[in-house]
Amino acid sequence: MGLAIELEDVSFTYLPGTPYERQALKGIHLTIAEGSITALAGHTGSGKSTLLQHIGGLIHPDSGRVCIDGTDLAAHTKQEKRAALAARRKVGLVFQYAEHQLFEESIYEDIAFGPRSFGLAEAEVAARVREAMARVHLDFEAYRDRSPFQLSGGQMRRVALAGVLALHPAYLVLDEPTAGLDPRGRRELLALIRELHAAEGTTIVFVSHNMEDVFAIADEVVVLRQGEILLQGAPAAVFAERERIAEAGLRQPALMRLMTALRAAGVPLGEADAALRTPAEAAAAIARALRGKEGGRHAQ
Amino acid sequence: MLSNITIGQYFPGNSLLHRLDPRTKLVVLFALIVALFLFDQPADYFVMSLLTLGCMLLSRVPLRTLVGSLKPLWWILLFTFVIHLCTTPGEEIAQVWMFSLTWEGLSHGFFICLRLVLLLLLSSLLTFTTSPLKLTDALEALLSPLKRIGVPAHELAMMMTIALRFVPTLLEETDKIMKAQQARGADFTTGSIARRLKSVVPILVPLFISAFRRADELAMAMEARCYHGGEGRTQMKQLRFVPLDYVAWAGTALLFALLAALWLL
Numbered sequence: 001m002g003l004a005i006e007l008e009d010v011s012f013t014y015l016p017g018t019p020y021e022r023q024a025l026k027g028i029h030l031t032i033a034e035g036s037i038t039a040l041a042g043h044t045g046s047g048k049s050t051l052l053q054h055i056g057g058l059i060h061p062d063s064g065r066v067c068i069d070g071t072d073l074a075a076h077t078k079q080e081k082r083a084a085l086a087a088r089r090k091v092g093l094v095f096q097y098a099e100h101q102l103f104e105e106s107i108y109e110d111i112a113f114g115p116r117s118f119g120l121a122e123a124e125v126a127a128r129v130r131e132a133m134a135r136v137h138l139d140f141e142a143y144r145d146r147s148p149f150q151l152s153g154g155q156m157r158r159v160a161l162a163g164v165l166a167l168h169p170a171y172l173v174l175d176e177p178t179a180g181l182d183p184r185g186r187r188e189l190l191a192l193i194r195e196l197h198a199a200e201g202t203t204i205v206f207v208s209h210n211m212e213d214v215f216a217i218a219d220e221v222v223v224l225r226q227g228e229i230l231l232q233g234a235p236a237a238v239f240a241e242r243e244r245i246a247e248a249g250l251r252q253p254a255l256m257r258l259m260t261a262l263r264a265a266g267v268p269l270g271e272a273d274a275a276l277r278t279p280a281e282a283a284a285a286i287a288r289a290l291r292g293k294e295g296g297r298h299a300q
Numbered sequence: 301m302l303s304n305i306t307i308g309q310y311f312p313g314n315s316l317l318h319r320l321d322p323r324t325k326l327v328v329l330f331a332l333i334v335a336l337f338l339f340d341q342p343a344d345y346f347v348m349s350l351l352t353l354g355c356m357l358l359s360r361v362p363l364r365t366l367v368g369s370l371k372p373l374w375w376i377l378l379f380t381f382v383i384h385l386c387t388t389p390g391e392e393i394a395q396v397w398m399f400s401l402t403w404e405g406l407s408h409g410f411f412i413c414l415r416l417v418l419l420l421l422l423s424s425l426l427t428f429t430t431s432p433l434k435l436t437d438a439l440e441a442l443l444s445p446l447k448r449i450g451v452p453a454h455e456l457a458m459m460m461t462i463a464l465r466f467v468p469t470l471l472e473e474t475d476k477i478m479k480a481q482q483a484r485g486a487d488f489t490t491g492s493i494a495r496r497l498k499s500v501v502p503i504l505v506p507l508f509i510s511a512f513r514r515a516d517e518l519a520m521a522m523e524a525r526c527y528h529g530g531e532g533r534t535q536m537k538q539l540r541f542v543p544l545d546y547v548a549w550a551g552t553a554l555l556f557a558l559l560a561a562l563w564l565l
Contacts, residue, residue, distance in 0.1 A: 017362075017364075018311075018365070019311060019312055019313075053479070056483055058479045058482060058483065089485070092483070093480075093483035095476065095479070095480045095483070098480070100476075100477070100480075100506055100509075100510060101477055101480040101481060101484075101502075101506050102506065103501065103502050103505035103506050103509075113481075113484055113485075113486075113502065114484035114485050115485075117484060117485030117486050117487065118485045149509075163484055164483070164484065167484065167485065
């Protein structure tokens with residue numbers, strides 16, 4: 001796995017020199033590997049969205065560097081600018097409440113906006129729209145001419161996601177992808193992200209303050225607190241640090257809390273069982289443990 | 301990107317100017333503007349400049365921020381100065397093309413520009429040291445005698461409060477939408493004028509939709525809290541004059557007397 005996204009000593013301050021001044025990032029060092037699903041977790045105001053916008057190249061650090069495939073996103077000379085733009089276009093950024101950016105009369109036109117801005121030919125644009133709609137499970141013929149404003153919240157967000165996928169990003173970066181969705185919309189969107197990752201090997205970075213989402217799909221977690229990285233690693237290892245997670249204003253995922261509580265109540269579960277990520281796996285482990293216990297009682 | 305708009309932005313603090321009653325500040329500002337236009341002797345300008353400088357120091361707002369609020373005026377100042385320099389008849393300094401530059405024009409242009417600068421600085425001082433909420437409260441209080449002749453003072457003040465309240469929100473929203481469309485490859489800074497105008501559509505449509513959504517939600521929230529206009533409505537923070545305000549009034553009256561005396565001499 002190559003090093004896809006690198007942040008070196010990145011600091012950023014909002015509105016410097018005014019009473020509203022606020023340092024959002026303090027010397028962040030972070031490497032995101034190609035092909036991974038990385039979650040940036042943290043409380044409101046921890047700097048996670050700011051970090052995401054740096055990766056998308058929309059804001060540049062006050063000090064430090066943000067590199068995509070080794071190219072610095074902050075360009076100074078004209079030559080660098082072209083390279084930086086090319087690097088920036090590898091990153092597909094999906095904003096929080098992405099459905100608020102829809103503006104066209106039809107779903108087709110809205111998804112086509114991005115590819116057209118990139119200067120693609122109309123035939124290629126059409127192919128990309130068709131493909132992007134298939135990837136977010138929207139039927140091309142049924143939906144292409146409908147207004148995006150007549151859809152449900154979950155569908156609108158999928159249209160917005162398709163608008164970014166049509167740009168064929170190598171890195172998909174999402175800010176709170178499930179915020180404000182109903183449980184079904186949330187489930188569908190998480191499944192969609194996992195599918196995209198499995199099918200194309202797209203590197204995915206997403207911000208969330210929902211630890212269930214993080215636990216469900218991430219294979220690397222970065223916990224931020226007040227603009228600094230507090231913890232980083234595999235979800236099971238990171239979430240096992242209950243006190244430090246609480247320090248960041250977060251909680252362990254419900255499944256992990258349940259397994260820990262069961263262990264504390266005397267169910268003979270192994271330490272590793274607390275790291276199980278799906279209800280089915282957890283249920284199997286609990287059933288095994290209970291059977292073992294009963295077996296023991298019968299033997300007496 | 302859009303966060304560097306300072307004109308009319310409140311600068312929190314606890315200076316003497318911050319603590320003055322907003323009604324006092326409004327009335328005094330009005331009086332000072334009248335004085336600026338009424339008394340046009342160099343000595344008057346000198347006194348007014350000293351006063352403005354004093355107020356700037358008193359406000360504890362960084363000078364750089366205050367002077368920064370003059371930025372939008374820069375071209376107007378230059379234009380005004382050049383026009384006055386070239387068109388005022390009097391003793392000639394030099395001849396440039398078909399215009400003759402005069403000493404009178406030079407001094408006239410200088411004083412007009414000074415007047416504009418002082419005007420803007422004094423008004424910025426008001427908005428820098430008074431929160432928008434207090435400002436509209438003061439407006440409502442000052443307009444309320446006009447209710448008898450049918451001026452909807454409360455409604456006007458409420459409209460202003462809401463408008464001011466949503467300026468930063470809408471700016472933030474615009475910033476977010478611009479970034480989102482930029483992430484989709486939109487380009488707002490290059491191309492012909494027609495292309496650039498067209499590139500505004502992807503920002504304006506989502507902005508309008510969100511503004512209407514917000515308006516709708518706000519109306520609902522206000523009705524849910526039984527808002528029914530200004531009739532019989534009380535305020536949590538009542539405006540009350542303090543000794544400082546009387547000092548300010550007396551000071552303004554004295555200033556007027558001094559300026560008038562200097563003007564007549």
